[in-house]
Amino acid sequence: MPVPVPEGYDLTNPDIYAAGVPLAEFAWLRRSAPVFWNSQTVEDSSFDDGGLWVLSRHADVKAVSCARTGWSSQENTAIVKFDGKTVGYQEREIQKGMMLNMDEPRHTRVRGVVSRGVFTPRGVARLEDALRERANRIVLEARDKGSGDFVTDIACELPLQAIADLVGFPQEDRKQIFNWSNEMMAYDDPDFDVDPALAAAQILVYAADMGEDRQRNPREDIVTRLVAAADDEVVSSEEFAFFVLLLAVAGNETTRNAISHGMQAFFDNPELWERYKAERPATMPDEVVRYGTPVQMFQRTATEDAEIGGQKIERGQRVGLLYGSANYDEDVFDDPERFDIFRDPNPHVGFGGGGAHFCPGSHLAKLEIDLMFNAIADHIPDIAPDGPQRRLRSGWLNGIKAMPVTYR
Numbered sequence: 001m002p003v004p005v006p007e008g009y010d011l012t013n014p015d016i017y018a019a020g021v022p023l024a025e026f027a028w029l030r031r032s033a034p035v036f037w038n039s040q041t042v043e044d045s046s047f048d049d050g051g052l053w054v055l056s057r058h059a060d061v062k063a064v065s066c067a068r069t070g071w072s073s074q075e076n077t078a079i080v081k082f083d084g085k086t087v088g089y090q091e092r093e094i095q096k097g098m099m100l101n102m103d104e105p106r107h108t109r110v111r112g113v114v115s116r117g118v119f120t121p122r123g124v125a126r127l128e129d130a131l132r133e134r135a136n137r138i139v140l141e142a143r144d145k146g147s148g149d150f151v152t153d154i155a156c157e158l159p160l161q162a163i164a165d166l167v168g169f170p171q172e173d174r175k176q177i178f179n180w181s182n183e184m185m186a187y188d189d190p191d192f193d194v195d196p197a198l199a200a201a202q203i204l205v206y207a208a209d210m211g212e213d214r215q216r217n218p219r220e221d222i223v224t225r226l227v228a229a230a231d232d233e234v235v236s237s238e239e240f241a242f243f244v245l246l247l248a249v250a251g252n253e254t255t256r257n258a259i260s261h262g263m264q265a266f267f268d269n270p271e272l273w274e275r276y277k278a279e280r281p282a283t284m285p286d287e288v289v290r291y292g293t294p295v296q297m298f299q300r301t302a303t304e305d306a307e308i309g310g311q312k313i314e315r316g317q318r319v320g321l322l323y324g325s326a327n328y329d330e331d332v333f334d335d336p337e338r339f340d341i342f343r344d345p346n347p348h349v350g351f352g353g354g355g356a357h358f359c360p361g362s363h364l365a366k367l368e369i370d371l372m373f374n375a376i377a378d379h380i381p382d383i384a385p386d387g388p389q390r391r392l393r394s395g396w397l398n399g400i401k402a403m404p405v406t407y408r
């Protein structure tokens, strides 16, 4: 049942997602206020423009994502909310070192260095055997423990190990990367008493050291590729370090949360878990990403006056792309609140609405989800919840911090 959203409602308020995704409010927005003025205070968001327009319909999210002109990821970054108490203009400027927050031509140049070869379906397929072995090992180690936290024992491990392999972090440093990326993203969660800027600075120094090392000892990894591009002056050494930072964060938090949401969805739908174990449909990973939508919203800034659904958007105003709602749009998905691992087609926007910034890690993420659930089904088919999950407090990430389970 749709629940009306009052004026002044802030969809980037972290308390909302700490409690759960407000699907009933999203349903009302799609129907009654598909271009909704979302108020934000500077203390809560770090933005001093009063708020942003939130787009909740699938078609609108796609249209803005795919538009070639008129919208910027750079002007105010793609992040809809920072910690207004600690993050000011200066810190937001620093975020523009990541390609997520760049516009062309700089974005095209930086993205081009790594998108060829590494993130293509063929590039990812090359990793499959090694990742399958890793997935099996992760699950077998958990099984030996008998019970534990699904998030730290299972969900976070394969994304971390994969990024370590791909980027070239030594595996023994992955817990450190895990901690840094948590600290960067969890600025709204009181469980993490951390300084996100410090964590970012630490990853940047770490990346710069790695870059120096690869200059002397080149390897088959992204860092070596980026160092070579830096030598050719295709990317600057600063862009290189930021790229490593973005990968460490973007590749970890998102995929980990997708796997945790997928497991929870199977717990909530035991008959579907039985069917999954018997049939292993290739359509499962996309549905896990749609249903969980780990990134609930990113934003763009209008670089010219625009109109969406009859609403005027002024140049300089921000527009939120509410993927979490678009992925439940009944105009596109039959029975959207049903977890349906056989859903096909599944044109979800969990990896973005298409266009220049579409997630380059989508093939890798889907492979990781596929391998993890296959390993779970093979080795701990009777896995069961063992207490309530704890949700992340964030204004735009749908995250699970802990999920007690028994491994059977």
Ligand code: HEM
Binding pocket: 065, 078, 099, 100, 101, 111, 163, 246, 247, 250, 251, 252, 254, 255, 258, 289, 293, 294, 295, 298, 349, 350, 351, 352, 353, 354, 355, 356, 357, 358, 359, 360, 361, 362, 364, 365
């Ligand atoms: C389930 C897992 C994942 C989800 C839900 C996800 C989601 C997203 C979304 C929504 C975007 C932004 C699209 C836009 O602004 O239009 C994005 C961009 C990005 N993602 Fe992912 N992602 C996931 C996994 C990964 C992985 C595994 C990697 C890397 C190994 C990765 C790397 C990136 C990068 C580098 C960008 C920025 C691309 C650009 O600005 O051109 N992501 N992702």
